[in-house]
Amino acid sequence: MKIADIDFGNNLFLAPMAGVNDVGFRDVCACLGADATVSEMLSASAMLYNAKKTQFMTISSTKERIKIGQIFGHDEEALVKALQNPLLSHYDIIDINMGCPAPKIVKNGEGVALMKNIPLAYKLISACVKNSTRPISVKFRLGNDSDISCEFGRMCEEAGASFVTLHARTASQGYSGKADYEKIATLKSKLKIAVVGNGDVVDKESYNLMLATGVDGVMIGRGAQGCPWLFSLLLDQQPEKDKIFYIKRHVEILRKYYSEDWLTLYLRKHFLWYAQGFNGAKETRVQLATSDSIDKSLELLEKLYRV
Ligand SMILES: Cc1cc2nc3c(=O)[nH]c(=O)nc-3n(C[C@H](O)[C@H](O)[C@H](O)COP(=O)(O)O)c2cc1C
Structure with missing residues (x-):
């Protein structure tokens, strides 16, 4: 997939995930094969005040190849101003979130x-396209309660979006059921712009099913949690280093920016994800869930991975 002068290489994307896609995680996903990495969603209105949280969320790693910053909002002026915000200047592409079903976002008329x-939606996308020198993409779901993805995708195309990403579930489905790959194939057949498919890619089998829809790119979210090497696996590549190396790298990058106290709590979820899939690791998981030392947690993980 190629957009303007941006070549997406292997067309594998790390999906935006609020509260998950810290700079360390994006770095290791990039090292392990994700050619495009998306930030956590960034509030266009919060950016007007240069909120400290946004500053942290926009830190990128030099290993990230194609950097995509995702913004959300319902106000044209705030979105256009966000595009000019220096915090976003290093992104190659700006994605607009039109798929988030979280109540606090939806109640503001966003996502x-x-x-x-x-x-x-048309007005916001066209204003962003008009006021940006970078490609603008849009990520959305099938719809709120029913499938309007083709109508919505056509609107994005008309508004000047460079590509779209479809998470093939409705908002009311949340994360239940299966992502509907047929709907992704239909959208792909209807649009001239590139379509990135998203939802439930967790292994080679689901990846091949997604590729069979004809999509231009594949975006992976939950499948990469605790498993950034999924990207290498899909590419039939052997990671250069062992898994514990990447876990430690994830942590060391975060230590450059965050306090140890904050990280100790924040990293628990990532550590629990890293400890998934090991037989007889229940006790380790209990220890990780309550650990008050990052180094001790790393030792526990190292034991699991060395067996
Ligand atoms: C913890 C979490 C946070 C998410 N945050 C965002 C977000 O900030 N922006 C967005 O567009 N989608 C967000 N999503 C949705 C994912 O990008 C993706 O569309 C969804 O998880 C389906 O893909 P998957 O089956 O590969 O996980 C989030 C999903 C999860 C699980």
Whole structure:
């Protein structure tokens, strides 16, 4: 997939994940084969105040090859100003979130709520396209309660989006059921712009099913949690180093930016994900869930991975 002068290489994307895609995680996913990495979603209105949280979320790693910053909002002026914000200047592409179903986002008329207001969604995308020198993409779901993905995708195309990403579930489905790959194939057949498929890619089998839809790129979220080497696996590549190396790298990068106290709590979820899939590791998982020392947690993980 190629957009302007950006060549997406292996067309594998790390999906945006709020509260997960810290700079260390994006770095290791990039090292392990994700050619495009997306930030956590960034509030366009929070950016007007240069919120400290946004500053941290926009730190990128030099290993990230194609950097995509994802913004959300319902206000044209705030979105256009966000595009000019120096915090976003290093991103190659800006993605607009029109798929988030979280109640606090939807109640502000943002995220997937914009799929109920196509004229406003059109206005926001075209304003961003007009005011950006970089490609603008849009990520959305099938719809709120029913599938309107083709209508919505066509609107994105008309508004000037460079590509779209479809998470093939409705908002009311949340994460239940299966992502509907047929709907992704249909959208791909209807649009001229590139389509990135998203939802439930967790192994080679699901990856091949997603590729069979004809999509231009594949975006992976939960499958990479605790498993950034999934990207290498899909590419039939052997990671250069052993897994514990990448876990330690994830942590060491974060230690450059965050306090040890904050990280101790924050990293628990990543450590628990890293400890998934090991037989007889229940006791280790209990220890990780309550650990008050990152180094001790790393030792526990090292034991699991060395067996
Ligand atoms: C913890 C978490 C946070 C997420 N945050 C975002 C986000 O900030 N922006 C977004 O567009 N989607 C977000 N998503 C949705 C994912 O990008 C993706 O569309 C969804 O998880 C389906 O893909 P998967 O089956 O590969 O996980 C999030 C998902 C999870 C699990």
